[in-house]
Amino acid sequence: MSSFVVLLISHFWLISCIYGITRWDVFSTKTNYKWSHFSSATTDDGFMFSTGSKTCNAIHVSMVSRHGARWPSDGDMEDIKELHRNIIESKPSTVYPELDSWIPRYNESDEKQLTTEGKKEQEDLGARLGIRFKTLFNNNGKNVKFVSSSKSRTKDSNEYFHKGLSAGVQSVIEYTNEVNDGIVRPYDDCDNYEETVESDENMKEFNKFSKSSVLVNIIDSVKEKLGISFDVSDDDITIINELCAHEKAIFNEDAVWCNLLTDEERRILEYRSDIENYYEASYGHQINTKISCPLIGDMFHTMDNAINNPWNYSNVAAHGYLAGKFYNGHSETLLPLMTSLELFKDNASLLSTNMAAMANRKFKTSIIDPSSANLAFVLYVCNDSDTTDRSFMVKLFVNEKPVSIPACRGDMCTYETVRQYYSDLIDKCDLEAICDDDICDDDDATCRASGMDTSLAILLLLVLFCKIL
Template identity: 30%
Template sequence: MNFQAVLLSYFALACVVLSEQCSKEYPFQYYLGTRTPYRLVSNSTFNKIKYEDCKANKAWIVVRHGTRNPSTSNIENIQKQLPKIQELILDNKNFPNDVVKNRDLDLFRKWKSKLDMKDETKLTHEGEEEMLLLAERMQNRFPDVFDDVYSNTTYKFKYTHSQRTKKSAFYFAAGLFGKHTAKDVSFPEPLKNDPILRFYKLCKKWRNEIKSNEKVNGEYIKFTNGPYTTNMVKDFNQRLKLNKELNFFDIYTMYVACGFETAWNKQSKSPWCSLFTKEDLLILEYLEDLKYYWIDGYGHELTYKQACPAIGDMINHLNSSEQFPKVVAYFTHSGTLLKLLAHLGLYKDTEPLTADNFHKMNDRKWKTSLIDSFGTNLAFITFNCNNGHKILALHQENIVRLPPCADTDLCDFNYFMDYYSGSIESCDFNTMCDNTST
């Protein structure tokens, strides 16, 4: 059974396991797109991964920062829109009913936004814990590689120019060595636009022709204005029967709040989640998936081809005859992880996601709730085996099989190199990105 099948079967049981968080007949936590908390999709076992006649010797891991606070615009929307909707709900004489129950009203009475603009996009306590536990589990799985004694020759850490990746790197180091030692770990000064960790910031053609155009004319916009979303808004209003009709922007802001508040809190439920049906969330999640498919995924060849500098960095490290560093650990963002996954050929559907084929894509592989949660990570571990050099790939700490070795976990490194050699040999980044033109 593959990684996604395992997760989906687990999701089906989630409301039984987390019954105190489920006021509906489905686990709403698993439709939250890129705001999904890592605890829901990670492989949380600490079991050592070993293969007979093989010894792990190197690792390259790239990690999306842990759970964070919203951006400035999302904080503004939550603080401006949601108190008004909260008041409409609490003033509605039709509640409680089958749509909004007593326990939901109790949550709405207690709800208050505690967000502060000065804390926008900062790593939260949940994000710190995600990084600590990720590091501890990787160390348990691969003790020959992830030493618990820090040395700046054994480890190479790097993060982007942001508080959330800096703190993520620190708490990952704390999970490996303890907080006291983590304070002495050598972290290089971050670059504003790192050519490995955030290569897309340096790709002029992608920024100007793909990202900008998709935000204005893309499938995401078409779906937002299309019949599925329009009908969802209509059904939402008919179901709640508030004194004022809500628009798509109101509903999307509630969805954003539901996502962040679910990620922050393990035990308590966000009241905003209780207003959605499964059908609502399927549409809102597809909206997220469309956005990231066309901006960061398979929608345009350049989008994932430009990840070649990062792939080349990984191959150079793992293929080097140098013994050190044993571990390269990078801390970056959603856009980097998604482009890398697409470059590697993972989670590719047989047809592209579009505004018109929502009804056909229920079992799609490109599902950001599963593949791009907070704390998402991609790791490659090399093994010296009696029968040669091998490589293992992990995504969300689950073993994934790469296209060159679809029938085995441990991929022969020569097969791996042959398949992805173009990532180094034809990686003319400035040409593909049109950076040389005036």
């Protein structure tokens, strides 16, 4: 056995021995970007490629990012403190004495704000993009735009992303940020979403799994380890799991909380979280395949504008189209967007009964939707060296890696093919109709049930009114 292999095995044994955890890329949407993705960048490695006799240069980047790692919400902070108090009051003092001296360092003033790591994630992401497309943004740094939701964590994320982009390009990049919840948070004030997606009927698989024997076994295991007798809920177990992630991400410490769960138990909790996200923000409900249409339309109309200007693309500044548009939103922005684009779709739905069969699922939020998750369309102009023909190609990247585009089942498609494939989302987007709780899709059982409940209520009111008369 080589010394390198021995060193590697020793390294992982030491991590397991000291930290009690060997995998950090299983914390669902609480996963830090660097835990599930390692990225580096080379100057202009995304700017140009050749295909046949054609040379293609990037002329536009549309990128949608989730905000960087953040502090817990004020509600989660209170739950953390309450659970800690309950455990301390119930457990024997000789069991996990580290919990007695553990002090919650979560302040309401920080709630949902970017952590130091979250700021770094966004700055590094921007820097890598600048390096990969250095020529594009060096020439056209004044022709970029930033869009965020109204939340401070997304506005701050755009500022740090811009800072990194400027550093990567090593030139001044103009910065103007537009707040547009209609594009980045279309689910806000969407009646159909609130009444059907968040209903017990739609979330029944999540609720079943939360009461399943595998979750009960985890609860019993934690209670036995702590020597406590009070009722521990499935949500308490989630808090313990997320506390492990928070302590590592925010304070770079591996707290005692990490030792209360095994790697296998964390994978079970990851699946539970994936079920929740699957039905709330992805393929589990029909509305999630459409609700991102304002964002998709804005991205493609911006690319249309770039294509419809027949000029020298090395001199964008003289003509005014956007060389880059950068949107910063939330998990609920990225997952419906990926869903609308038909990415990471498994052959089977995530159910309370098929966890083992879905072990290698595509819809794994720890990988596709960590903090600072990102999706980018890159538009290229391609010139043929043998003719004067010019065409446009597009690539799609998720978390800085190329992915196959459903429109052509390849990692590079003609722009016309991709645009036609998503044409209904681009040109026929009617968010008001999508969000009208009186309008249902034929295949949307949850929506039909909601509509029938409304109709029945109206009928009963009419009967009551007639009796009064």
